[in-house]
Amino acid sequence: MARGLSIDISPPVHRGMKELDKSAFCTSVTVLAAKVPPAKAGKLLAANELKTLVLLGCQEQGASLSSLSRSGRPGELPPEAQEYLKQESAEIVPHKLDLDYDYWIADDILASILPEELVEEAPSGFASVGHIAHLNLKAEYLPYKHIIGQVILDKNAGHIRSVVNKTSTIDTKYRVFKMELLAGESDFIVCHHEQNCQFTFDFSEVYWNSRLHTEHGRLVDSFKPEGVVADVFAGVGPFAIPAAKRGCGVFANDLNPASYKYLKQNVKDNKVAELVRPFCEDGRSFIRSVFNRAFDGPFRDPPPKKNSAQLRQERRKNSPPPAPRRRRITQFAMNLPESAIEFLDEFRGVLASANGGERALSGLYGAEDSEAMPMIHCYCFTRELEPEKAEIDIRQVRSIPFLTIVGVANAGTSAICCHREWRTSWDIRSGRRHHTTGCEMYCISFRLPHAVAFAA
Ligand SMILES: C[S@@+](CC[C@H](N)C(=O)[O-])C[C@H]1O[C@@H](n2cnc3c(N)ncnc32)[C@H](O)[C@@H]1O
Known part of the structure; x- marks a missing residue:
């Protein structure tokens, strides 16, 4: 029996019930039924003339179609329905419907x-x-x-x-x-x-927020497949695993041992072990060491597309040459909105002290203000809901560590931050209201300034 669309009926009222007694929701109502031979039932259910009625479905072998108004009086039928049913020689009879707990939707029962x-x-x-x-x-x-x-x-x-x-x-x-x-x-x-990936985790032991799926997708879609991503607060991998599926090499870190355990399982289940290196350490030490780890080159470039002649030639040689290693980090994801901003000071001098010497790494990351420097995507909360005010709040009230902010120009979604050291453009995206704090969540994206990363 299909549920009626407009019959105005509700279950018996039991205000204050605390333990569910399903039998308390049984009731019966009398409706009108159109009684027709079974072969005609389908035609009546589809009839235009009856579409304003609530057809509850076929009953028994006698094929009556329950429908219509609750009162069970034929006079209440719309004239076009009466006319149509007469033409089809349908007998209109009162019909008692027995409704039970299964009939009602959750809203009905809770009301x-x-x-x-x-x-x-x-x-x-x-x-x-x-x-x-x-x-x-x-x-x-x-x-x-x-x-x-x-x-x-x-x-x-x-x-x-x-x-x-x-x-x-x-x-x-x-x-x-x-x-x-x-x-x-x-x-x-x-x-x-989420994002064509499968995530297994213990919901009572790790962080997961299904409402972030659009944001996860937005950020990952902005990553180039040949890039290398460092996910400082990776959780069970909603940035890391889709990024690896896209082709990125990923260093994924989380301090929670349970997150780390499921991150590793998800890497395996999604068959991206070649492209993800999981870690379980504090975000600060991860930021300090990840440039060296990338410099060691655990990820190789995706194999170049080859035509069949090249493939034949390689097969003849027996072993294709290994693809070049990717040694440069291109993106940082920092989703710990409560405090990620406070981890930014770890980037000061991070490349000056990295293994391999400043010269080697500086070659990799280009010269001053080079586009070779990684982008940082750092999440934060603010109580200011307007993007312009939020930006001022993030920069001034939350005081980005070791920055001297001397002014803010072009406030909005893509503002120029005119401070001395982090001369860079911030892309501030409106996120979503955080359900527990009543705050708005923002992602600030900016390129790591060369002068900061190589500071003595
Ligand atoms: C808001 S969750 C984000 C998880 C995931 N990136 C996501 O988008 O769903 C922040 C994560 O940071 C981890 N975390 C908290 N403090 C940390 C720290 N000091 N170092 C590394 N990870 C930390 C938590 O265990 C948690 O999984």
Whole structure:
């Protein structure tokens, strides 16, 4: 039986119910039914003249089509429907519909059990990661949390197996939300798909935010496939793995041992082990050492496209020459919006002290203000929601370390920062409102200034 679109019916009201009693949602209503031979049922269901009616589907062998108004009075049928049904020799009869818990959608059930003042904002929607639906319940809904969880579980049984509530506290070190199981299985290991990659992780042990998928895609799409990316706060790999699938070599780091464990698993599952080197260390030491690691050249250039004659010749020689090594980092991803800005001071002098000597690395990264210097994409929060004010807040109030900002010109999405040392252009992109802090998340993108990286 298909659910009616406009019949105005609702389940019996049970305000204050805290433990789900499914039998309490049984009710019956009388509607009109058009009784026709089974062979005609399809035609009536598709009929234009009946499209304003709510067709609930065929019943039994006698093929009656339940529909129409709730009162069960033929007089309430629109004239064109009455006329059509008469032409088709349909008998119009009252029909009792028995409805039970399965009939109602989550909104109906929650509207029947929650106190009236909580109905309007009842949390029937949710975000999901793998098989887990996660809610962020406001305090006034907490007395009903288990029944809300159960209803959401029942009504999304195809793909949801667990419903959790994220409590307001976030582990400040690894950005992991504390969560409580409301209904379903106590299994937090999820398999989630994003950007054509598969991510497995324990949602209760690592950071994951499904709402960032557009931002992950935006940044990764800006990376050139022949580049080398250093992901300082990589989590379980939502930048690192798609970047490697694109062809980039990636150094991916996360301090949380659980993130590191699943990062390695995801590298393996997505078959990008050739192009990702995972690390589990503090972001500061990672920034300090990653230039040397890149200089050692663990990633090779993608093999050049060859015509069949070249391939035959190589086969005859037996071993094709190895592709050149990529030694230069082209991009840094720094997604730890609470404090990534404070890690920027690690870039001061980072190339002056790198292994291989300043001269070798300086050749690799070009001369002053060279485009060979890596781009840094650093995320941060600000309470200022307008891009212009946010930019001022990020630069002045949050005081970018060791910068002397002498002015801001052309405030907006792509502003020129007129300070002495980081003479560079900042591309400030509006991100999204952060659900726990009420802050806006921004990504500031800029090229690492040569003078900073080679400072004594
Ligand atoms: C906001 S999450 C971002 C994860 C992932 N890049 C993403 O976009 O979903 C920040 C990550 O930084 C890690 N982290 C926190 N402090 C760190 C530090 N000092 N050094 C390295 N990683 C750190 C956390 O464990 C967490 O996985």
